[in-house]
Amino acid sequence: MAACLAAPRASLLPQAPGKQAQAAAALAPRARPRVLAARPQQRAAARRAMTVTAMAAKLIDGKAIAEDIRKELKAEVEVLKAKYGKTPGLAVVLVGERKDSQTYVRNKKKACEEVGIVSYGTDLPETASEEEVLKVVADYNADPSVHGILVQLPLPKHIDEQRVLDAISIEKDVDGFHPLNIGALAMRGRDPLFVPCTPKGCLELLKRSGVQLSGKRAAVVGRSNIVGMPAALLLQREDATVTVIHSRTPDAQRICAEADIIIAACGKAEMVEGDWVKEGAAVIDVGINAVDDPSAKRGYRLVGDVNFAQAAERAECITPVPGGVGPMTIAMLLRNCVDGATRAFAAGH
Amino acid sequence: MAACLAAPRASLLPQAPGKQAQAAAALAPRARPRVLAARPQQRAAARRAMTVTAMAAKLIDGKAIAEDIRKELKAEVEVLKAKYGKTPGLAVVLVGERKDSQTYVRNKKKACEEVGIVSYGTDLPETASEEEVLKVVADYNADPSVHGILVQLPLPKHIDEQRVLDAISIEKDVDGFHPLNIGALAMRGRDPLFVPCTPKGCLELLKRSGVQLSGKRAAVVGRSNIVGMPAALLLQREDATVTVIHSRTPDAQRICAEADIIIAACGKAEMVEGDWVKEGAAVIDVGINAVDDPSAKRGYRLVGDVNFAQAAERAECITPVPGGVGPMTIAMLLRNCVDGATRAFAAGH
Numbered sequence: 121m122a123a124c125l126a127a128p129r130a131s132l133l134p135q136a137p138g139k140q141a142q143a144a145a146a147l148a149p150r151a152r153p154r155v156l157a158a159r160p161q162q163r164a165a166a167r168r169a170m171t172v173t174a175m176a177a178k179l180i181d182g183k184a185i186a187e188d189i190r191k192e193l194k195a196e197v198e199v200l201k202a203k204y205g206k207t208p209g210l211a212v213v214l215v216g217e218r219k220d221s222q223t224y225v226r227n228k229k230k231a232c233e234e235v236g237i238v239s240y241g242t243d244l245p246e247t248a249s250e251e252e253v254l255k256v257v258a259d260y261n262a263d264p265s266v267h268g269i270l271v272q273l274p275l276p277k278h279i280d281e282q283r284v285l286d287a288i289s290i291e292k293d294v295d296g297f298h299p300l301n302i303g304a305l306a307m308r309g310r311d312p313l314f315v316p317c318t319p320k321g322c323l324e325l326l327k328r329s330g331v332q333l334s335g336k337r338a339a340v341v342g343r344s345n346i347v348g349m350p351a352a353l354l355l356q357r358e359d360a361t362v363t364v365i366h367s368r369t370p371d372a373q374r375i376c377a378e379a380d381i382i383i384a385a386c387g388k389a390e391m392v393e394g395d396w397v398k399e400g401a402a403v404i405d406v407g408i409n410a411v412d413d414p415s416a417k418r419g420y421r422l423v424g425d426v427n428f429a430q431a432a433e434r435a436e437c438i439t440p441v442p443g444g445v446g447p448m449t450i451a452m453l454l455r456n457c458v459d460g461a462t463r464a465f466a467a468g469h
Numbered sequence: 470m471a472a473c474l475a476a477p478r479a480s481l482l483p484q485a486p487g488k489q490a491q492a493a494a495a496l497a498p499r500a501r502p503r504v505l506a507a508r509p510q511q512r513a514a515a516r517r518a519m520t521v522t523a524m525a526a527k528l529i530d531g532k533a534i535a536e537d538i539r540k541e542l543k544a545e546v547e548v549l550k551a552k553y554g555k556t557p558g559l560a561v562v563l564v565g566e567r568k569d570s571q572t573y574v575r576n577k578k579k580a581c582e583e584v585g586i587v588s589y590g591t592d593l594p595e596t597a598s599e600e601e602v603l604k605v606v607a608d609y610n611a612d613p614s615v616h617g618i619l620v621q622l623p624l625p626k627h628i629d630e631q632r633v634l635d636a637i638s639i640e641k642d643v644d645g646f647h648p649l650n651i652g653a654l655a656m657r658g659r660d661p662l663f664v665p666c667t668p669k670g671c672l673e674l675l676k677r678s679g680v681q682l683s684g685k686r687a688a689v690v691g692r693s694n695i696v697g698m699p700a701a702l703l704l705q706r707e708d709a710t711v712t713v714i715h716s717r718t719p720d721a722q723r724i725c726a727e728a729d730i731i732i733a734a735c736g737k738a739e740m741v742e743g744d745w746v747k748e749g750a751a752v753i754d755v756g757i758n759a760v761d762d763p764s765a766k767r768g769y770r771l772v773g774d775v776n777f778a779q780a781a782e783r784a785e786c787i788t789p790v791p792g793g794v795g796p797m798t799i800a801m802l803l804r805n806c807v808d809g810a811t812r813a814f815a816a817g818h
Contacts, residue, residue: 303647303653303654306652307651309694334717343705344657349655361712361713366708
């Protein structure tokens with residue numbers, strides 16, 4: 121049973137550990153929701169869950185945790201300014217006019233400003249050549265006031281994404297997507313300079329919720345390069361025993377149901393159902409999917425890769441969607457940027 | 470149940486697939502050992518196993534398979550010579566006078582000669598500086614007649630192994646230990662230039678024994694950088710569902726017993742016992758451990774990380790120790806070297 125120890129518990133269940141307590145817990149009536157340190161949005165999510173059934177799980181409030189991290193970073197940036205007389209800088213490269221990409225970039229720049237990171241940006245037209253994009257990356261690589269470079273994906277189809285990402289100096293690879301960083305993440309005795317933001321955010325949520333990782337079993341649902349794969353490597357570095365579940369996995373439900381920790385990042389709405397979740401597990405839901413809902417104002421609602429209402433009945437703690445992993449991704453981008461700047465300043469750059 | 474289809478079956482069990490056949494197999498008297506295409510050494514191993522109990526498993530004959538591969542490579546080298554007028558070359562760097570390292574290096578050079586690869590070697594004294602070793606590596610990096618560079622490990626303690634390994638050009642990293650190669654191995658949509666030899670050999674044994682990997686569950690026991698970790702990444706690339714078992718894994722036996730494929734690389738004599746092996750599993754034993762045996766001529770005998778006699782009763786196919794994975798490691802080193810040369814020749818180098 122994964123323990124979520126970050127916040128005081130208001131559980132009605134016996135507090136003593138051991139098998140007897142677990143057995144009692146299984147038989148006891150469901151505890152009232154323990155929505156601790158939660159913002160209104162999460163309280164609403166919990167209420168929605170309760171319309172289906174009473175939930176036992178503690179909500180992991182990603183918005184509140186991300187806010188804490190941004191405060192910590194703001195203080196760190198102040199210290200860096202005082203110590204070195206320099207400010208961390210993030211460069212964001214946007215190619216084309218995709219509305220969603222423009223929104224993401226705007227949010228990232230705004231988040232930078234809030235913690236005192238200077239944001240630089242280059243917007244290129246949809247028709248920009250690969251060489252032009254590479255030139256922009258090379259210039260930022262050489263610019264000592266830039267400590268992180270982010271190329272907003274997807275790039276237009278005529279540009280080789282892999283080639284552009286590989287061109288980012290690994291000292292400034294704040295997305296952590298460079299194969300050198302991934303290789304170091306996989307290898308014992310090595311440390312990557314940067315870890316991809318979303319899986320890093322998942323681990324941070326678990327750690328700040330007091331979930332023990334070492335010696336626990338973990339299931340990662342999905343094996344993408346940006347979430348599932350690095351999340352599995354991160355969990356393994358923390359001495360969890362990890363199984364990666366993917367589209368070719370036989371009996372995914374049974375494997376998942378053995379895990380003390382679940383990270384769901386498969387991109388399929390509510391794929392992880394109640395019986396996929398072990399009693400007392402910690403559940404991190406990376407997914408964000410729009411599903412039709414005539415009763416909703418906009419005609420749809422956002423759901424994760426986990427069936428929240430079902431999973432919350434069995435989990436010890438769980439992230440809501442939205443307000444769970446989402447806010448952590450940008451917080452971790454800022455974290456990586458400040459880390460990169462700290463290394464650069466310490467090295468005299 | 471993992472099917473081993475490479476060789477004709479001499480089983481007494483019903484051949485029809487499906488649950489009924491499996492149930493019948495579970496009830497049927499143990500089949501006689503199916504030692505197919507095995508060399509005298511393996512026959513002896515099988516006989517030894519039989520002194521404990523009758524075995525049902527087919528032996529995976531690494532020595533015979535490695536011999537096949539060396540023949541294939543010899544033919545490929547001839548083709549390269551005819552097509553480009555050039556010969557693949559492997560450079561082996563040995564620092565110090567360790568007897569075991571000297572033997573390994575001698576065996577590698579001998580294996581090169583047998584398939585027509587030119588071997589180069591630099592032997593440095595135990596007292597050589599890190600800079601001297603790096604200079605040797607840099608020279609081989611620049612030498613167009615060298616297509617693979619191997620630094621024999623371990624290096625003397627005063628030399629930073631990581632720094633030396635990272636200095637090898639990734640185009641010549643025939644050991645596949647460079648983090649760029651490991652990163653590419655972990656990432657979907659990328660292909661490493663080289664895969665580490667021992668785990669590559671494990672996969673080759675499975676494939677040449679007709680073991681299906683896609684959609685199967687696999688357990689990798691051990692998470693070293695040179696075997697366990699890359700073996701897990703390779704299995705996942707083949708669409709297996711992989712769990713890495715390590716020293717902090719709870720209930721390792723139960724997890725392992727669910728696997729259709731086991732790769733044991735934990736370095737602990739006979740740790741994987743009979744009840745760790747699912748009926749019908751394919752078992753690859755990477756370990757080679759000396760255990761005291763007063764009845765043996767030399768006072769010890771070599772055993773793997775798997776209890777062979779017990780596992781052979783339940784497995785569908787299994788590698789012996791010695792004569793399983795061992796011969797494959799050098800065969801894969803030669804394979805990597807020929808691959809590197811083929812790429813270089815095709816690029817006009």
